[in-house]
Amino acid sequence: MFVLGLDPGVSRCGYCVLAKRRGRAEVRALGVITTDPQLPIHVRLAELQAEVRSLLGEHPISAMAIERVLFQVNVRTAMSVGQASGVVMAEAAVSGCEVVEYSPNQVKQAVAGYGSASKEQVQTMVKTLLDLPEIPRPPDAADAAALALCHLAMEPVRHAVTIASGGRR
Amino acid sequence: MFVLGLDPGVSRCGYCVLAKRRGRAEVRALGVITTDPQLPIHVRLAELQAEVRSLLGEHPISAMAIERVLFQVNVRTAMSVGQASGVVMAEAAVSGCEVVEYSPNQVKQAVAGYGSASKEQVQTMVKTLLDLPEIPRPPDAADAAALALCHLAMEPVRHAVTIASGGRR
Numbered sequence: 001m002f003v004l005g006l007d008p009g010v011s012r013c014g015y016c017v018l019a020k021r022r023g024r025a026e027v028r029a030l031g032v033i034t035t036d037p038q039l040p041i042h043v044r045l046a047e048l049q050a051e052v053r054s055l056l057g058e059h060p061i062s063a064m065a066i067e068r069v070l071f072q073v074n075v076r077t078a079m080s081v082g083q084a085s086g087v088v089m090a091e092a093a094v095s096g097c098e099v100v101e102y103s104p105n106q107v108k109q110a111v112a113g114y115g116s117a118s119k120e121q122v123q124t125m126v127k128t129l130l131d132l133p134e135i136p137r138p139p140d141a142a143d144a145a146a147l148a149l150c151h152l153a154m155e156p157v158r159h160a161v162t163i164a165s166g167g168r169r
Numbered sequence: 170m171f172v173l174g175l176d177p178g179v180s181r182c183g184y185c186v187l188a189k190r191r192g193r194a195e196v197r198a199l200g201v202i203t204t205d206p207q208l209p210i211h212v213r214l215a216e217l218q219a220e221v222r223s224l225l226g227e228h229p230i231s232a233m234a235i236e237r238v239l240f241q242v243n244v245r246t247a248m249s250v251g252q253a254s255g256v257v258m259a260e261a262a263v264s265g266c267e268v269v270e271y272s273p274n275q276v277k278q279a280v281a282g283y284g285s286a287s288k289e290q291v292q293t294m295v296k297t298l299l300d301l302p303e304i305p306r307p308p309d310a311a312d313a314a315a316l317a318l319c320h321l322a323m324e325p326v327r328h329a330v331t332i333a334s335g336g337r338r
Contacts, residue, residue, distance in 0.1 A: 040262075041258060041268070042233075042258035042259065042261050042268040045255050045258050045259040045262065046259045046262035048259070049259045049263070064211075069248055078247040078248055078251060079238055079247055079250070079254070081248070081251065082247060082248040082249070082250065082251020082252045082254075082255060083251045083252070083255030084255060085248070085252055085255070086214050086252030086253060086254070086255035086256045087255045089210060089211035089214050090211065090215045090217070090218045090256045092211050093209075093211040093212045093214065093215030094215050094218070099209065099210070099211040
């Protein structure tokens with residue numbers, strides 16, 4: 001099972017592709033998509049679209065894990081995060097992959113064991129769980145890895161709940 | 170010259186394709202793209218993407234006119250408008266068309282003659298300028314038509330300013 005964790009943004013979009021093998025998560029891709037701030041916003045969004053499409057094409061990804069944004073400091077930031085998330089979510093749908101949103105607290109709970117963990121604690125757990133030589137940089141890449149790890153941890157629970165409630169997945 | 174005015178939204182996205190012929194604007198397409206609220210957001214965004222792609226494919230559109238969002242009542246609305254606008258702007262870039270953002274005041278000024286015009290005054294002017302039997306419904310369609318009209322009115326000015334400043338268009 002492959003999952004793509006994404007921390008959407010127009011300037012920097014963190015990504016992490018994890019494969020689950022024998023109960024362990026293996027990193028298949030990890031990094032940040034950046035777009036040129038000199039270019040018009042629509043051109044940057046199209047670049048982001050192309051990069052995410054190629055990630056979805058290169059790996060047999062069945063789910064995209066993305067942060068549920070509940071609050072933003074200002075409307076400009078919310079619009080920009082919204083624009084990037086709209087583009088990547090549409091690409092996920094086109095490629096036939098599921099999109100699952102997780103709140104920051106769910107990610108902290110799943111990765112560090114408690115919902116009020118600090119950003120540093122989550123990043124250290126990402127390094128440990130993925131057996132990386134160091135914490136992924138920039139933080140957007142680490143955040144994307146945490147989202148992917150959160151999905152791998154939550155997926156069996158979501159599955160069980162769906163079966164128990166007789167719902168469709 | 171063809172322009173596509175868009176009033177982006179996930180539930181309702183107003184659109185209007187205008188062609189400029191002998192100094193007059195002619196309506197080539199006018200309406201609203203709706204998506205099923207029962208479907209997951211990423212599937213709805215992909216539907217919006219497909220509809221906008223088909224509008225861009227059906228008409229030789231050189232520019233997309235879209236509202237510059239400066240303020241939203243809450244972050245959820247901003248996110249949702251942002252997601253829809255991200256999807257449509259990326260599609261514009263992919264199809265090679267320019268994207269121009271206009272503030273609500275620029276639209277009112279261009280269509281109704283003054284920046285503090287009411288929504289009703291703008292809608293009535295849309296009906297008059299496009300020689301329509303009635304005001305387009307729902308309002309999202311009328312808003313998209315106002316954006317397209319605004320672009321047709323502003324384009325010669327933008328062009329002249331760009332030439333005067335020696336900039337690239």
